[in-house]
Amino acid sequence: MKAIIPVAGAGTKLRPHTYTQPKALIPLAGKTILSIIVDQLMEGGIDEFIFIVGYLGEKIQDYVKEKYPQLTAHFVYQNERQGIGHAILLTKDIVGSDELFIVLGDTICEYDIKEVLANPSSVLGVKRVDDPRNFGVAEIDESGTITRVVEKPQIPKSNLALVGIYLIRETSGLFNCVENNIKNHLTSYGEYNLTDAIECMIKNGAKFQSFKVQNWFDCGKKETLLDSNSKLLKKFGSNISPDHQFENTIIIQPVSIAPGCDIKNSIIGPNVAIGEKTIVNYSIVKNSIIGSFANLYDIVLTHSLIGSDTEVKGESRSLNIGDNTEIDLGES
Numbered sequence: 001m002k003a004i005i006p007v008a009g010a011g012t013k014l015r016p017h018t019y020t021q022p023k024a025l026i027p028l029a030g031k032t033i034l035s036i037i038v039d040q041l042m043e044g045g046i047d048e049f050i051f052i053v054g055y056l057g058e059k060i061q062d063y064v065k066e067k068y069p070q071l072t073a074h075f076v077y078q079n080e081r082q083g084i085g086h087a088i089l090l091t092k093d094i095v096g097s098d099e100l101f102i103v104l105g106d107t108i109c110e111y112d113i114k115e116v117l118a119n120p121s122s123v124l125g126v127k128r129v130d131d132p133r134n135f136g137v138a139e140i141d142e143s144g145t146i147t148r149v150v151e152k153p154q155i156p157k158s159n160l161a162l163v164g165i166y167l168i169r170e171t172s173g174l175f176n177c178v179e180n181n182i183k184n185h186l187t188s189y190g191e192y193n194l195t196d197a198i199e200c201m202i203k204n205g206a207k208f209q210s211f212k213v214q215n216w217f218d219c220g221k222k223e224t225l226l227d228s229n230s231k232l233l234k235k236f237g238s239n240i241s242p243d244h245q246f247e248n249t250i251i252i253q254p255v256s257i258a259p260g261c262d263i264k265n266s267i268i269g270p271n272v273a274i275g276e277k278t279i280v281n282y283s284i285v286k287n288s289i290i291g292s293f294a295n296l297y298d299i300v301l302t303h304s305l306i307g308s309d310t311e312v313k314g315e316s317r318s319l320n321i322g323d324n325t326e327i328d329l330g331e332s
Contacts, residue, residue: 044101081191137150272286295312
């Protein structure tokens with residue numbers, strides 16, 4: 001079995017951060033969105049991955065090769081973003097006849113991957129949502145078999161959203177349906193969606209079972225990313241290198257502080273993740289994500305997302321600052 005992780009999206013809702021950093025590499029609870037997904041799949045015994053990359057794809061490639069040298073990793077470029085279905089088709093020659101486990105590159109869920117892989121059928125992950133109109137939606141019968149899937153229906157007949165986890169047993173059927181949709185220009189909202197290809201498979205007789213994920217962490221925009229950071233810090237627990245000595249500093253758990261940080265005269269936490277070699281002095285930081293090589297001085301931050309190589313000085317603010325930025329909030 002091979003895993004496919006599409007990470008070619010531009011992540012426009014997380015700008016300015018995604019101008020310089022792929023969305024999948026945004027820090028989250030001391031890890032990255034991508035590393036959480038890969039670690040989860042490796043727990044299920046998967047060791048061959050296909051990463052579909054696009055904008056800033058070389059950063060994804062460098063990250064995977066450095067952090068996961070033990071993996072068999074393939075990188076496929078989607079130069080024109082025409083939808084997830086189109087992206088999956090680009091992997092056809094690498095996949096061959098192998099079965100597939102597809103996880104979208106911003107999908108972090110709690111579920112038992114070994115239990116899912118043990119299911120002999122193709123399987124789709126679902127979660128009940130209040131407003132399913134912005135998602136792919138699954139309609140299921142009493143046995144949990146999926147009878148229909150629809151991309152962003154205006155009048156949903158179900159509130160079960162597709163979370164972005166797909167176990168595909170009939171790989172040839174998937175590729176045939178994607179190719180048919182592209183040949184006949186069958187799109188949803190201007191893209192060749194994976195949902196439409198799966199609906200084609202269902203109409204052709206393929207059987208899909210559903211499984212409900214326990215939690216679904218939204219990483220799509222600043223507010224939900226910070227909320228997910230808080231929840232995952234509580235789940236993973238605090239992570240602070242044992243050699244850290246923070247002078248005159250109070251740490252309020254849970255927090256994640258990467259190696260090489262210099263923190264003095266500050267209060268850190270709760271729900272704070274700080275990247276490596278960041279300097280914090282005379283500051284209060286809570287409910288925030290701070291990138292690597294940042295420099296915070298005389299600042300109070302809450303509900304903030306601060307990029308790497310960033311310098312911030314001054315007073316209390318809620319900020320959303322990209323990489324390679326210098327801001328002085330002090331008096332002129």
